[in-house]
Amino acid sequence: MHEKLSDASYIEISKKISSQQPSSTVTNSPGLKANSLSFFEVLGESVANIAPTATPAITIPVVFALAGNGTWISYIIATVACVLLAKQVNVFSRRYATSGSIYTYVTDGLGSRVGFMSGASILFAYITTAVAVLAGFAIYAHTLLAYINISLPYPVLIAIGTITAWLMAQKGVELSTKTMMTMEFLSVSIISILGIVLLFSHHFSINPNNVAFTNISFSHVASGLGLAFFSFVGFEGAASMGKEAKEPLKNIPRAIISSPLAVGIFFVIMSLIMMMGFSGTGHSLGESMSPLGFLATRNHVSFLGYCITIGAVISFWSSTVGVITAGSRIMMKMSSENYLPKKFSFVNEKKKTPTFAIGVSGAIIGFLGVGFALMTTIENTYEWFGTIAVWGFLIAYLLITISAPVFLYKSAELKIHNVILSLITAVLLMIPIVRSVYPQPEGPVKFFPYIFGAWLLIAFLFHEFKDLQLAKKAAVTDQ
Numbered sequence: 001m002h003e004k005l006s007d008a009s010y011i012e013i014s015k016k017i018s019s020q021q022p023s024s025t026v027t028n029s030p031g032l033k034a035n036s037l038s039f040f041e042v043l044g045e046s047v048a049n050i051a052p053t054a055t056p057a058i059t060i061p062v063v064f065a066l067a068g069n070g071t072w073i074s075y076i077i078a079t080v081a082c083v084l085l086a087k088q089v090n091v092f093s094r095r096y097a098t099s100g101s102i103y104t105y106v107t108d109g110l111g112s113r114v115g116f117m118s119g120a121s122i123l124f125a126y127i128t129t130a131v132a133v134l135a136g137f138a139i140y141a142h143t144l145l146a147y148i149n150i151s152l153p154y155p156v157l158i159a160i161g162t163i164t165a166w167l168m169a170q171k172g173v174e175l176s177t178k179t180m181m182t183m184e185f186l187s188v189s190i191i192s193i194l195g196i197v198l199l200f201s202h203h204f205s206i207n208p209n210n211v212a213f214t215n216i217s218f219s220h221v222a223s224g225l226g227l228a229f230f231s232f233v234g235f236e237g238a239a240s241m242g243k244e245a246k247e248p249l250k251n252i253p254r255a256i257i258s259s260p261l262a263v264g265i266f267f268v269i270m271s272l273i274m275m276m277g278f279s280g281t282g283h284s285l286g287e288s289m290s291p292l293g294f295l296a297t298r299n300h301v302s303f304l305g306y307c308i309t310i311g312a313v314i315s316f317w318s319s320t321v322g323v324i325t326a327g328s329r330i331m332m333k334m335s336s337e338n339y340l341p342k343k344f345s346f347v348n349e350k351k352k353t354p355t356f357a358i359g360v361s362g363a364i365i366g367f368l369g370v371g372f373a374l375m376t377t378i379e380n381t382y383e384w385f386g387t388i389a390v391w392g393f394l395i396a397y398l399l400i401t402i403s404a405p406v407f408l409y410k411s412a413e414l415k416i417h418n419v420i421l422s423l424i425t426a427v428l429l430m431i432p433i434v435r436s437v438y439p440q441p442e443g444p445v446k447f448f449p450y451i452f453g454a455w456l457l458i459a460f461l462f463h464e465f466k467d468l469q470l471a472k473k474a475a476v477t478d479q
Contacts, residue, residue, distance in 0.1 A: 032099065032243040032329075033352035036174055039251040042238045044181030045173075046259040048322030049234025051133060053187035053315030055263075056270045057292055057308065058136050059231050062383065064275070065286030067224025070216040072271045077221070078228040079264025081428035082235060084421055085397050086260055089236050090253040091404040091418075097242030097249060100333035101326065102396050105239075109403025109410075113463060116339065118399045119330055120459030124452065125392025126327035128385045129233060130165075130320050130365040131372070135382035137161040137316035138373065143290060144309050154378040158369040165320040166362035172351045173244055173325060180318040187311025188266065194296055194304045195273045201299050206272050226390050226432035231267055233393040235260045237322055240329040289379070324365070328357035339466050387445055391452040394433055401425045 037045075064071045092105040100107075102122050107115025138157035145152060152160075168176050238255035242248050277295045278285040288294055292312075296305030332354045335344035348355045372381045405422045408414040440446050 032347060033173070034243055035246050037177060037241055037245045039254060040181060041174060041177040042241050042245045042251050043255040043259060044177035045241055045322055045325065046235050046238040046255050047184050047263070048177070048180035048318045049237040049326060050232055050259060050263050051184070051315045051319035052263040052266055053184060053191065053311050054133065054136055054319065055231040055267055056191055056274060057140065057312040057315070058382070059227060059386075060267070060271050060274055061285050061288050061291050063224040063227045063271075066227065067220045068215070068217065069275065070218065070221035071224060071275065072268050073216065073221045074224040074228040075231070075264065075267045075271050077225060077428065077431070078232060079260065079268065081229070081425060082232045082260035082264065083257065084425040084428065085401065086235065086257040087421060088401045088404040088425060089239060089256050091408060093239050093252045093256060094249060097245065097252060098333070099240055099243050099329040101239040101330055102236060102400050103330050103333060106396075106399045106403045109407035110399065114399060116463040117456060117459055118396045119334060120456065121392045121396040121399070123327055123330060124455050125233065125389050125396065126323040127361065127364055127368070128389035128392060130323045131369045132382050132385035132389060133316045133319040134158045134161045134365065134369045135373065135378050135385065137313060137320065139289065139378055139382065140309055140312040140316065143293070144313055147306065155370045155373040158373050159366060161317055161320060162362055162366035162369060165317055165324060166358065168321045169324045169328070169358045169362070170348070170351060170353055170355060172353055173241070176321050176325060180321060183311070183314045183318055187308070187315050190304060190307045190311055191270065191292065194292060194301065194308065195270060197299055197301055197304070198273050198277045198295060202276055206276050222431055222435045226436055227386065229394065229432055230386050230390050232260050232263070233389065234319070234323055234326065237326040240326045320365070324358055324361045327361050328354045331357040331361070338470060339463070384444060388448045388452060390432065391436070391448060394429055395456075398426060398429050398433070401429065
């Protein structure tokens with residue numbers, strides 16, 4: 001299944017998917033540079049997708065606008081859910097490596113049809129996430145340029161971000177992952193320094209009302225949970241590096257489990273510190289477009305604000321590179337299984353990157369980003385695409401949660417604790433899904449579930465059409 005199949009073989013295997021067992025070795029992704037990425041670089045792919053600098057810079061305020069004093073609780077729940085989810089992903093990543101990531105994993109557990117739906121879901125999520133983080137890139141790049149009295153329109157900044165991210169993704173995965181990981185580490189370090197300064201200036205007095213659950217509404221916590229999940233999405237990106245990672249059965253699972261755990265702790269602490277910092281200032285954290293800059297200036301460390309602005313620009317940009325990289329590998333896998341044209345499998349011989357898949361991803365992302373920046377505000381672009389991206393991730397994550405115990409059952413390895421962990425993970429994932437539709441939100445957000453549902457319907461019809469084509473082709477070949 002993980003090698004490039006003939007049309008007839010593919011149809012036969014698709015019909016007998018329930019009896020498939022994946023290989024315990026690295027799957028075949030022709031052309032990618034095998035055994036080239038260290039653990040640090042594999043971790044860099046997951047961390048870049050998460051973009052931990054971006055969360056305190058722009059996402060925590062949005063979550064606070066929904067969850068209020070319960071923001072830190074939303075992040076605790078999201079952290080626990082993502083760590084449990086990582087364990088479901090690692091059911092597969094510990095046994096074999098693939099460039100197909102969740103798409104391949106769900107196919108192995110639940111069959112070709114559901115697997116394709118998960119692949120379509122995660123691709124939708126990667127593309128919309130890239131548009132959201134490019135909007136964040138434009139917001140902070142605009143602020144950064146304002147320091148030197150330069151002003152560029154947001155659509156132009158998004159175009160610049162898209163082109164440069166595309167160029168970096170084309171350069172090669174080793175360079176991009178090293179660069180992204182290094183920049184994120186520096187940015188998070190600077191934000192952590194600001195956090196320490198805030199703790200000192202407030203005498204380490206975290207607002208006791210937050211910790212004591214005073215003035216906390218758990219319905220609001222549930223409302224903020226969707227965007228809290230958005231802070232973590234893409235952490236499974238390391239799973240798409242199966243062909244390129246060194247010791248993939250060891251390094252990929254370590255990266256997948258450690259990335260949401262480490263950044264989750266960071267998010268919880270920073271949400272508490274930021275709420276403390278804004279308390280009594282007369283300004284609302286939920287309405288601030290540059291919360292870290294405001295806190296740095298108010299606490300007489302403005303230079304940290306400048307540094308954080310630079311870090312946020314790089315973080316948003318790195319996330320774009322990360323999701324383009326991960327998405328292009330899934331497109332390659334779909335191409336090798338005859339669902340996408342063969343061009344998507346083309347790998348540049350020198351750079352060892354899927355040139356065509358990266359180019360198509362970049363073009364779609366750039367078109368959507370620039371188009372929406374022209375039609376609406378940059379803040380709406382970030383919030384709308386960030387919100388709808390969560391749907392793509394949550395559905396794909398829910399499918400992998402169901403797929404893991406089914407896969408273990410087929411392999412005669414299922415234990416009761418696997419079922420329990422899967423159920424807990426599924427319940428936690430269902431909270432933001434249900435909360436996104438009930439009670440029905442106001443504004444354009446209420447249409448997002450229908451837009452995503454339409455995408456899944458199109459994906460389903462496309463899968464059935466391609467399978468019918470392959471079946472006809474196989475029949476002609478047999479004759």
